[in-house]
Amino acid sequence: MQQTKHFEYWPPLLTKTITVPETTLYENLRISAQRYPNKVAIEYYGRALTYRQFIEEVDTLAAFMATHWKLKRGENVMLFMQNAPQYLIALYAILRNRAVAVPINPMSKTPELQFYLQDGDIHHACISQELYPIAEVFVGDGQLENPIIATYRDYIEEEKAVSALPDIVKEPCKRFPHTIPWQEALQRASTLLDDTGENDDVAMIPYTSGTTGEPKGCVHTNRTIQANVVGAAHWMSMTSDTVALATLPLFHVTGLVHSGFAPLYAGGTIVLLTRWDKGYAARAIETYRCTNWINISTMVIDFLSQSNIYDYDLSSLLIIGGGGATMPEAVGERLYEVTGLRYVEGYGLSETMSHTHFNPPERPKLQCLGIPAFGVDARVRHVETGEWLGIGEEGELLVHAPQMLIEYYNRPDDDSFVMIDGKRFFKTGDIVKVDEDGYFFMVDRVKRMINASGYKVWPSEVESILFGHPAVRQACVVRSYDEKRGETVKALIILKEDYKGKVTAEELIDWSKQQMSAYKYPREIEFWEEFPMTSSGKVLWRQLQDKIGE
Structure with missing residues (x-):
């Protein structure tokens, strides 16, 4: 595969x-x-x-x-x-x-x-x-x-x-x-x-x-x-x-x-x-x-x-x-x-x-991870069944590559590795899909998935859509408890300066309904001034999730 x-x-x-x-x-x-x-x-x-x-x-x-x-x-x-x-x-x-x-x-x-x-x-x-x-x-x-x-x-x-x-x-x-x-x-x-x-x-x-x-x-x-x-x-x-x-x-x-x-x-x-x-x-x-x-x-x-x-x-x-x-x-x-x-x-x-x-510099795609680099064997596997997946199917990314770590320091029993076809693969924990050209796209982290009324919602997919609204500067989607749905989608939004005080949460929710499936759109929106981030520019979504509450 x-x-x-x-x-x-x-x-x-x-x-x-x-x-x-x-x-x-x-x-x-x-x-x-x-x-x-x-x-x-x-x-x-x-x-x-x-x-x-x-x-x-x-x-x-x-x-x-x-x-x-x-x-x-x-x-x-x-x-x-x-x-x-x-x-x-x-x-x-x-x-x-x-x-x-x-x-x-x-x-x-x-x-x-x-x-x-x-x-x-x-x-x-x-x-x-x-x-x-x-x-x-x-x-x-x-x-x-x-x-x-x-x-x-x-x-x-x-x-x-x-x-x-x-x-x-x-x-x-x-x-x-x-x-x-x-x-x-x-x-x-x-x-x-x-x-x-x-x-x-x-x-x-x-x-x-x-x-x-x-x-x-x-x-x-x-x-x-x-x-x-x-x-x-x-x-x-x-x-x-x-x-x-x-x-x-x-x-x-x-x-x-x-x-x-x-x-x-x-x-x-x-x-x-x-x-x-x-x-x-x-x-x-x-x-x-x-x-x-x-x-x-x-x-x-x-x-x-x-x-x-x-x-x-x-x-x-x-x-x-x-x-x-x-x-x-x-x-x-x-x-x-x-x-x-x-x-x-x-x-x-x-x-x-x-x-x-x-991404190939001559043919990049936006919001795309790109294609496997030199010597990288990248495969997509179903999270629950372990079945290998094909074009457009969402599953966990596994990689075998010359740049892969030897081990985790002082953690000999870590279960992040698996042997497949005689090769050692690393389980990334990232949910991806591959398009018809062989380009890989991020869907989300395995552990970040929101289970809304039995439907799987990947926060980064919702975030990507929210960026399409002209008022949204940054977005982080987390899970929120809902009495009927169990878990529901909540969006934390940083507005662009020109839109502060001019856009309401209700307006963004109404806009979202027109952009994504009924089970995906945010039921709750909260405005923030800034997000906690790593020095490498990643939003610390777990910290935000902890503040909101599991």
């Missing part, structure tokens, strides 16, 4: 398979530095860091970690900071030591951090100074040993920046007890053994977002990550002159693979933003001639809201795309009007180190 129809729409001039390199992620950087030593690797608020400077700092920091931390192969190291050159330098330094990087959401609070440190067996960390107060309680008590503290200001040249900088980037260096300032670590250089590791070394353990339960660490090797790094570079036609605008958080697999690892593999340049700023992003595209921008739909909505958007020269952009949340059709059309580019959506998970599916 492996899907093959999509090959008819495969990007032209691109082989349908790729051989994953047997080298490491660190060697990707070393090779690019040898090829393009004087080329800019990272542009950060006016400061240009060349490949030569980049890898020299990576090796210096790696030597410090090996000598002063006594960092050993296979040891887990926490990365707890926002986007900055230090994030990538620290990441490659960890990999240089054959240790394991554990990226943590910078929005995490102290109790959440405690979970990650304990669950991940972590004793070493690289932390940005504004986040240090969250981690401070774990320093000096034996949990975190002499963490390295990064100050963003060390890597900026404010007078060369294209616009005003975030205040957090301009903060001067602070010192904290039992920690090591970043610059001091770089100055205490030592000799490092010339051993860059093997491709089957465990390289990273990103944690799942926890939107459907307790976060789990996804064990990835150089090999599993390389599958998507090289795949992304080819799919997005990256070259040594690619300029990637990096606005997604690097702690998240999509941001890291598409805006970090892949451009550096190709020898391109990364224009890095610590905080999302629509005006700075537009000026950066114009100034640095950005070619690639992987983002989330909420960023695009905000970007296009600029009244002076046509004043910017955005002609350098060759591809704009992303995932995490579907792109509303109206926003996609607006993006095409402004840039001449169709939004290229993808689908992936922490378990698959970003994408398993991507």
Whole structure:
């Protein structure tokens, strides 16, 4: 039952398979530095860091970690900071030591951090100074040993920046007890053994977002990550002159693979933003001639809201795309009007180190996961019977792919995997369907389904329709208790500014009746000002569901 129809729409001039390199992620950087030593690797608020400077700092920091931390192969190291050159330098330094990087959401609070440190067996960390107060309680008590503290200001040249900088980037260096300032670590250089590791070394353990339960660490090797790094570079036609605008958080697999690892593999340049700023992003595209921008739909909505958007020269952009949340059709059309580019959506998970599916850039479909990427066997199975499903039938997505995690960290008995035809598949928990062209479309999460009078209602399908109303900026559909129906559909709505106070819940319900089946349309509508979201742009629907009540 492996899907093959999509090959008819495969990007032209691109082989349908790729051989994953047997080298490491660190060697990707070393090779690019040898090829393009004087080329800019990272542009950060006016400061240009060349490949030569980049890898020299990576090796210096790696030597410090090996000598002063006594960092050993296979040891887990926490990365707890926002986007900055230090994030990538620290990441490659960890990999240089054959240790394991554990990226943590910078929005995490102290109790959440405690979970990650304990669950991940972590004793070493690289932390940005504004986040240090969250981690401070774990320093000096034996949990975190002499963490390295990064100050963003060390890597900026404010007078060369294209616009005003975030205040957090301009903060001067602070010192904290039992920690090591970043610059001091770089100055205490030592000799490092010339051993860059093997491709089957465990390289990273990103944690799942926890939107459907307790976060789990996804064990990835150089090999599993390389599958998507090289795949992304080819799919997005990256070259040594690619300029990637990096606005997604690097702690998240999509941001890291598409805006970090892949451009550096190709020898391109990364224009890095610590905080999302629509005006700075537009000026950066114009100034640095950005070619690639992987983002989330909420960023695009905000970007296009600029009244002076046509004043910017955005002609350098060759591809704009992303995932995490579907792109509303109206926003996609607006993006095409402004840039001449169709939004290229993808689908992936922490378990698959970003994408398993991507739309062909030459033939994308809106609100679509895309087609299976290089080497991905994607199948749709009935949730209850286990029967394999065909075109247009809704079921759970199962994937077998070279980028699939090795295991969940310290969870040997997890039941998320199943052997089929001699291959190990991951059960994604996502309900999808496939159209006649072999493109995959999201229906919803298995556990998010609403059972209204015996009818299955998938919230994201209702949300997608609600986006068609001109007043709706964002929508999140949850279940609500109903005496007659058992469960019923409730829509939480954020209105566009121009419509606040002018549209009632009753009007939206009446409109919804005309747009969807009787069992699907929202019986209740509640207006909100903002939703809780992950840093990767996903609405935390479970939190909203808990607030509404099961």
